[in-house]
Amino acid sequence: MSVPTAALDSSVCAPLPVLGQDVTVPLVTGGEVTYAALDYAASAPALQRVWDDVAAYAPYYGSVHRGAGYLSQLSTDLFENSRRTVAEFLGCRADDQVVFTRSTTDSLNLLAAAIPADCQVFVYETEHHASLLPWRDAQVTYLNAPRTPAQAVETLERALADRDPYGPALVCVTGASNVTGELWPVRELAAAAHAHGARIVLDAAQLAPHHPVDVAELDVDWVAFSGHKLYAPFGSGVLAGRADWLQAADPYLAGGGASRKVARRADGGVDVDWHTTAARHEAGSPNVIGVYSIASACKALTEAGFDNLVAREQELVSRVREGLAEVPEVQVLSLFGDDAPRVGVISFVVRGWNSSHFAAALSAEYGIGVRDGLFCAHPLVRTLLGSDPQDPGECGAPEGEPGELPQPSAGGTPSSLRSLNAIRVSFGAGTPDEHIDRFLRAVAELVREGARWNYRTEDGRCVPDRGTAAQV
Numbered sequence: 296m297s298v299p300t301a302a303l304d305s306s307v308c309a310p311l312p313v314l315g316q317d318v319t320v321p322l323v324t325g326g327e328v329t330y331a332a333l334d335y336a337a338s339a340p341a342l343q344r345v346w347d348d349v350a351a352y353a354p355y356y357g358s359v360h361r362g363a364g365y366l367s368q369l370s371t372d373l374f375e376n377s378r379r380t381v382a383e384f385l386g387c388r389a390d391d392q393v394v395f396t397r398s399t400t401d402s403l404n405l406l407a408a409a410i411p412a413d414c415q416v417f418v419y420e421t422e423h424h425a426s427l428l429p430w431r432d433a434q435v436t437y438l439n440a441p442r443t444p445a446q447a448v449e450t451l452e453r454a455l456a457d458r459d460p461y462g463p464a465l466v467c468v469t470g471a472s473n474v475t476g477e478l479w480p481v482r483e484l485a486a487a488a489h490a491h492g493a494r495i496v497l498d499a500a501q502l503a504p505h506h507p508v509d510v511a512e513l514d515v516d517w518v519a520f521s522g523h524k525l526y527a528p529f530g531s532g533v534l535a536g537r538a539d540w541l542q543a544a545d546p547y548l549a550g551g552g553a554s555r556k557v558a559r560r561a562d563g564g565v566d567v568d569w570h571t572t573a574a575r576h577e578a579g580s581p582n583v584i585g586v587y588s589i590a591s592a593c594k595a596l597t598e599a600g601f602d603n604l605v606a607r608e609q610e611l612v613s614r615v616r617e618g619l620a621e622v623p624e625v626q627v628l629s630l631f632g633d634d635a636p637r638v639g640v641i642s643f644v645v646r647g648w649n650s651s652h653f654a655a656a657l658s659a660e661y662g663i664g665v666r667d668g669l670f671c672a673h674p675l676v677r678t679l680l681g682s683d684p685q686d687p688g689e690c691g692a693p694e695g696e697p698g699e700l701p702q703p704s705a706g707g708t709p710s711s712l713r714s715l716n717a718i719r720v721s722f723g724a725g726t727p728d729e730h731i732d733r734f735l736r737a738v739a740e741l742v743r744e745g746a747r748w749n750y751r752t753e754d755g756r757c758v759p760d761r762g763t764a765a766q767v
Contacts (some may be wrong), residue, residue: 308607311599312343313526313725320662323748323759328662331730335524336473336640336721337666339504341588342526348591349529349584359581360552360574374583377590378573384593385518385535386509392538394573395531395586399500400425402519402534403467405576406496407433409544414463417454417493419447420674421474421630426467426498427674433465440678443631444480448487455491464493470502474672474679474719476612476640477631478506485514496536500524504723505608505638507601510536522585526724527592531585534576542571550578596724604724608639611722611731615641618735624648624742628679628717639726642670642719644680645742650716651757656746659759661737663730666719667757676717 319327332340352373357366359374378393387393396402407429410416416430419438427437436454441447451466458464466488471478481497488495496517499508503520510518517536522529546553546569553575556568569575596604616633619625624646629635645653654667669676676682720734749760 311724313340323659331663344595345591380590393535398532399521404429418467424671466495476637522589527588529585547576548578553578639722655757
């Protein structure tokens with residue numbers, strides 16, 4: 296059984312076609328402009344290939360695993376073939392399981408529910424909340440933010456060696472920071488974990504869309520990622536890796552599909568025989584469209600030549616960093632330093648600007664979509680900004696009118712950065728050169744000339760004050 300598959304534009308080192316490339320948005324200053332989507336780290340635009348593949352399959356949509364009809368059988372084949380495609384994309388080992396979830400957050404919560412009762416979890420404070428928060432029923436050790444990759448490994452080794460009692464342990468670490476874009480030493484961290492009898496799960500939400508991920512080569516026990524960051528919408532995610540803890544745990548959700556046999560007992564109760572395959576944690580009707588879209592994206596990235604995509608993205612990273620470096624008021628945030636390898640995710644602050652105000656002006660006056668806030672990584676952003684945990688500074692705009700910030704104090708982290716948010720620009724396989732050029736030009740113009748419009752805070756967001764152009 297087969298479903299029509301869309302052709303892939305195989306242009307080398309060119310942006311991959313994505314939805315929304317021709318969408319225009321209004322500017323407060325008048326007229327319209329093509330939207331520059333530079334918020335890939337939140338949700339990447341859908342690849343045209345993915346959209347076309349889903350559209351080709353849609354008329355054949357049917358129930359999965361339970362139907363005798365042709366469309367149900369076809370959909371089941373497509374669902375399970377998607378599982379194999381994802382396993383190949385991730386370089387999974389022969390005995391690894393690929394479990395489909397709703398997102399990275401869902402994947403890590405699933406794993407948190409499956410770890411042994413006496414398991415100790417080690418997680419850096421630098422993690423996204425999806426990696427930082429699921430371990431509520433475990434003994435958790437939060438590790439301080441390292442300032443070099445070597446320090447990250449040393450910190451983990453000390454923590455694992457000092458653990459008491461010496462029982463099962465799990466390390467959770469990101470592959471690429473959703474704040475700084477910096478690559479973490481995953482292979483070295485996996486080696487340190489295994490040397491101390493621990494397992495490791497890789498949060499690849501920001502790594503998989505930008506860089507090949509090979510589970511066997513990295514020697515991680517599990518990997519988690521989301522489809523919506525991998526150019527595949529429709530709300531699906533992946534947890535892939537070792538099967539033993541997953542097979543031993545109670546099903547993440549109890550219901551149809553997870554159960555192999557259900558029978559009434561003589562005493563009136565119910566006996567359940569649960570699946571030992573990935574189906575054990577996939578109860579209910581699965582998100583076939585979401586799963587197929589992930590598989591389509593995996594194929595598209597592979598067929599386009601991931602190495603070529605990485606090389607082009609690194610050119611964009613260099614251009615953005617060089618362009619921002621030409622504006623003295625801009626401070627790029629980093630844990631590991633300017634020379635650290637990174638993907639297309641860069642966060643920064645601008646002296647004299649509230650970050651929410653700056654992001655709003657980029658959108659309203661230039662048609663550029665970035666993100667401002669704490670990026671669901673509050674401890675990390677506060678560390679990078681030198682902010683005390685008790686300082687104000689939640690996601691979104693502060694109360695009151697957007698205001699200017701004081702100048703930095705001499706010789707250290709600007710005091711103005713305390714209690715602030717940051718701005719994040721992120722891009723990837725579908726980003727045109729023009730979007731990068733427009734962004735850098737807009738940053739320079741806003742810093743040099745100021746906003747051309749007045750802004751106010753509404754429902755926690757900084758928005759244009761309609762009809763009130765700034766006095767210049």
